[in-house]
Amino acid sequence: MSFLKKIAQNMxxxxxxxxxxxxxxxxxxxxxxxxxxxxxxxxxxFGMKAVSSPRHADALVIxxxxxxxxxxxVKSVYEATPEPxxxxxxxxxxxxxxxxxxxxxxxxxxxxxxxxxLYIPGCPPRPEAILFGxxxxxxxxxxxxKPLISEQIGYQ
Amino acid sequence: xxxxxxxxxxxxxxxxxLLLSPLFDGFTxxxxxxxxxxxGPPPLQSYYDILKLMGKEDLKSTINPLFRFSPYLSVIxxxxxxxxxPVTGLNPPFNFFGDIFLFxxxxxxxxxxxxxxxxxxxxxxxYVGASRKMMLHLSxxxxxxxxxxxxxxxxxxxxxxxxxxxxxxxxPNVSMLLATVCVFLSLQALIGKIxxxxxxxxxxxxxxxxxxxxxxxxxxxxxxxxxxxxxxxLVFSQIFIPWPITDxxxxxxxxxxxxxxxxxxxxxLIESLNPRLRIDQALKYNLTLAGFSLTAIFLALLGV
Numbered sequence: 400m401s402f403l404k405k406i407a408q409n410m411x412x413x414x415x416x417x418x419x420x421x422x423x424x425x426x427x428x429x430x431x432x433x434x435x436x437x438x439x440x441x442x443x444x445f446g447m448k449a450v451s452s453p454r455h456a457d458a459l460v461i462x463x464x465x466x467x468x469x470x471x472x473v474k475s476v477y478e479a480t481p482e483p484x485x486x487x488x489x490x491x492x493x494x495x496x497x498x499x500x501x502x503x504x505x506x507x508x509x510x511x512x513x514x515x516x517l518y519i520p521g522c523p524p525r526p527e528a529i530l531f532g533x534x535x536x537x538x539x540x541x542x543x544x545k546p547l548i549s550e551q552i553g554y555q
Numbered sequence: 556x557x558x559x560x561x562x563x564x565x566x567x568x569x570x571x572x573l574l575l576s577p578l579f580d581g582f583t584x585x586x587x588x589x590x591x592x593x594x595g596p597p598p599l600q601s602y603y604d605i606l607k608l609m610g611k612e613d614l615k616s617t618i619n620p621l622f623r624f625s626p627y628l629s630v631i632x633x634x635x636x637x638x639x640x641p642v643t644g645l646n647p648p649f650n651f652f653g654d655i656f657l658f659x660x661x662x663x664x665x666x667x668x669x670x671x672x673x674x675x676x677x678x679x680x681x682y683v684g685a686s687r688k689m690m691l692h693l694s695x696x697x698x699x700x701x702x703x704x705x706x707x708x709x710x711x712x713x714x715x716x717x718x719x720x721x722x723x724x725x726x727p728n729v730s731m732l733l734a735t736v737c738v739f740l741s742l743q744a745l746i747g748k749i750x751x752x753x754x755x756x757x758x759x760x761x762x763x764x765x766x767x768x769x770x771x772x773x774x775x776x777x778x779x780x781x782x783x784x785x786x787x788x789l790v791f792s793q794i795f796i797p798w799p800i801t802d803x804x805x806x807x808x809x810x811x812x813x814x815x816x817x818x819x820x821x822x823x824l825i826e827s828l829n830p831r832l833r834i835d836q837a838l839k840y841n842l843t844l845a846g847f848s849l850t851a852i853f854l855a856l857l858g859v
Binding site: 408413 | 588591592593596606610611612614616766767769773
């Protein structure tokens with residue numbers, strides 16, 4: 400049984416289905432996300448595709464600062480996604496609230512509501528940046544940022 | 556048919572219909588990607604998808620027991636129906652047990668299983684998809700039934716093996732040609748591809764009948780859909796175009812696979828170059844075709 404589970408987990412890397420959630424974004428990130436489905440970027444060559452129900456999805460791509468009316472929906476969409484799942488925060492607003500960080504109607508970044516696995520900052524992020532972020536999540540390309548080690552923060 | 560060849564042809568049929576169908580689906584996706592000038596997914600992508608879905612969590616969105624069992628029913632009935640199709644020669648492996656009526660019953664069970672799942676899943680999109688699928692099934696299954704009955708009248712037997720043997724021996728006549736054309740024109744609706752994928756319409760009703768399914772159940776219904784496509788292509792290529800057939804089991808299987816690949820290629824071309832029909836347009840098309848195919852029965856009764 401565990402052998403079959405292992406196969407299924409290995410296959411997860413080769414076919415990640417994304418469900419797009421808009422929590423009050425200005426549509427900039429949404430259009431850039433649609434760009435990666437076009438023939439020029441063609442994300443289907445990694446086995447990814449956009450699905451229309453959170454029950455089919457492996458990755459939730461959330462764009463926009465989480466506005467107060469959408470908090471419950473974000474929670475229920477997270478519950479409706481079957482395990483194992485990852486959450487990707489797309490754009491500056493979803494990462495930390497963006498320019499609306501102290502607005503009265505905005506809760507803040509997505510990580511204040513549900514746990515986030517991957518941040519793709521940018522306003523809006525370029526399609527190349529989205530592809531790079533997703534490739535990092537899948538392990539295709541290596542992380543370019545040095546891991547936070549003692550010499551960076553001053554210790555010897 | 557002795558026991559060894561029966562066992563072999565059972566294995567070959569189940570292998571072709573159930574295990575090779577994701578490969579054909581991968582072929583479809585690759586062809587569609589090339590038409591849209593994309594690179595497309597790797598050819599084994601559909602296997603990855605099914606295996607991945609098998610390992611996902613199975614969310615119980617409703618407590619209805621029908622919702623729990625009917626996805627598995629669809630895969631089982633596809634496997635049963637595949638045993639009534641001749642792949643390795645002129646006779647299907649279970650020729651002795653079943654005739655065209657049993658075949659039509661089992662094929663209908665696949666659609667019914669999907670409709671039951673959708674109706675039990677308590678989602679408005681699924682209800683819309685289920686009612687559309689029911690209308691589509693009621694309008695398209697008669698065409699296949701009428702075409703098979705035309706063959707039965709011509710051959711003087713209800714067994715699929717006898718129909719294929721008669722057709723292979725005596726060659727086409729007017730009524731069988733008419734039936735073949737009708738089945739070919741309804742093939743896109745039988746396998747549920749784009750001009751007729753009204754019940755699953757992804758952009759419109761968010762995959763309608765499949766919307767509440769997750770994990771293994773979704774994998775089973777996806778697999779059943781892929782296997783259904785291969786099965787109906789086999790029905791068309793093995794019953795209505797049973798040439799050429801040799802004495803060798805392996806050669807016959809390879810010829811069948813080659814014919815199925817060509818038919819799937821043609822249907823993918825139709826799929827990627829056409830828009831989706833509305834349900835009333837699809838019903839009109841299917842009912843016209845059914846009325847047209849009725850003439851095949853009269854011609855067969857006249858003996859031409």
